[in-house]
Amino acid sequence: MTAGLSDERLSQLLDALRLETERRPPAHLRSLLRLAVTRTRGSSEIIGFATTTGALILVVPLVLPLVVAAVGAGWWLICLTAIAWVMLDMRI
Amino acid sequence: MTDPEQLIDDHYVEVYRLALRLLANPDAAMDLTQEVFYRAVRALPRFRGESSPRTWLYRITLNESRRRRARLPTLELDAASSLPDPTTQTDAAALAALDAARLRALIRALPAREREAIVLHHLHGLPVTEVAALLGAGENTTKTWLRRGRERLRKKWGDP
Numbered sequence: 001m002t003a004g005l006s007d008e009r010l011s012q013l014l015d016a017l018r019l020e021t022e023r024r025p026p027a028h029l030r031s032l033l034r035l036a037v038t039r040t041r042g043s044s045e046i047i048g049f050a051t052t053t054g055a056l057i058l059v060v061p062l063v064l065p066l067v068v069a070a071v072g073a074g075w076w077l078i079c080l081t082a083i084a085w086v087m088l089d090m091r092i
Numbered sequence: 093m094t095d096p097e098q099l100i101d102d103h104y105v106e107v108y109r110l111a112l113r114l115l116a117n118p119d120a121a122m123d124l125t126q127e128v129f130y131r132a133v134r135a136l137p138r139f140r141g142e143s144s145p146r147t148w149l150y151r152i153t154l155n156e157s158r159r160r161r162a163r164l165p166t167l168e169l170d171a172a173s174s175l176p177d178p179t180t181q182t183d184a185a186a187l188a189a190l191d192a193a194r195l196r197a198l199i200r201a202l203p204a205r206e207r208e209a210i211v212l213h214h215l216h217g218l219p220v221t222e223v224a225a226l227l228g229a230g231e232n233t234t235k236t237w238l239r240r241g242r243e244r245l246r247k248k249w250g251d252p
Contacts, residue, residue: 005249010242013195014214018113020192021215025108029122033104033129037096040133 094145096133103149104129110150113215114157114208116196124160128152143225150218150226154208198248206241209234 005013107128111121131152132139139148199207205227212223213234224234 005246007242007246010246010249011214013191014210016188017192017195018215018217021109021113023109023112025105025125026118026122029108029125030100030104032126033100034097036126036130037100037133040096040130 094136094139096136099132099136099145099149100129103146106146107149107153110153110212110216111157113211114153115161116200120160124153124156127156131156147222147226154212154226158204194249195245198245201248202241202244205229206237206244209237210241210245213238 104125108121108125111124111128112118115121115124128149132149139145143151199210202210208227209223212218212226213220218226220231220234220238223238224231227234227237229237
């Protein structure tokens, strides 16, 4: 083994190493990658569907009664205010 | 928005080559390439095109290689068995194979930033500006890493 290495020789060795790794990937890599994309897309769509459905299942039963109650309470409040106003107005 | 299939077709060869150069192991490079595209396709809706798709993929490759390098054995069994048999080669070819193996080992032993700069610039052929951007450093700092890395390789070549 030589002591040290000239800069020119190092460049040659690096160039040889670059050429050695300038190889095509295994033939099945592209298919594997495309398959992974399809699966990723599929799982994203499933996750998206599940999320939307889950949100609907959870949120609708919780929110709908609250909305109905709020609207009902609002109407009651309006009615009671109106009655109170009429009673006050008529000095009952 | 880039089409995932198009992204793969356009870049999988160069991502594989970069992975191979960073990890020096064909099986690990295959695995890393799959991981890179898996991550890229998942993050694609958030990709705003601030850099080119190639630079973006290289950045993912580099980050993922750093994570994997720590747990990569020094020489996989498959890689060891695929080394050329010196007895079946001419002297020149056998010496070239030994030189390449030695240089690979020395590059692997370099400090992280010097190693990455050497691999990206000298083995993968990226210009210094692109290497600097990928490593998140200035051009002068990158040039210093390259110079120090080369000096270290030259010096270590002579060590027993």
